[in-house]
Amino acid sequence: DQQVKQNSPSLSVQEGRISILNCDYTNSMFDYFLWYKKYPAEGPTFLISISSIKDKNEDGRFTVFLNKSAKHLSLHIVPSQPGDSAVYFCAASQGGSEKLVFGKGTKLTVNP
């Protein structure tokens, strides 16, 4: 049972435009959500997170939105840059748990 779902395996956008990556979850007990970025043959690096008490968190070009009623979160990258091309993983954890559950990832390609 996949608790964190990223239904789009890939996304292609033009440089300067907005990239929107989506993530859905099924476990209503999740209360902490994160986005990671991964280049080939490297470990994922943390991008941004959001707690369930918020519905938006912003860090520079990256904004994460959380819709708890829909069990949906999204990552917005504005403006997109070619260096943003990578696989993006959504992850979630449940209060008191040491574990992060990851989605399968979305490969973002930003074209110059």
Added chain:
Amino acid sequence: SQTIHQWPATLVQPVGSPLSLECTVEGTSNPNLYWYRQAAGRGLQLLFYSVGIGQISSEVPQNLSASRPQDRQFILSSKKLLLSDSGFYLCAWSWGVNEKLFFGSGTQLSVL
């Protein structure tokens, strides 16, 4: 500052051979430690995690095992590798519950 070391970067092993992957963390004490695997075309699957020396939780039944002989050392092992064990193995650490993970650079394991 904290750093995580994972080696080797690549490994090619025959089916039926043993495996030992090592991970060490510097600059922090009593971290939570994790082993994840990314198989081709799949997301990040949690294999094992540890909240202290000698404490190992297994997430997926398989022919792999993990050990934590020292506070900042985490080892992934197998007595006999299978073809299906091929993948990209990632070690990670965190400060505790509901905390982001910091990943190592990964080991690409090919079982032939």
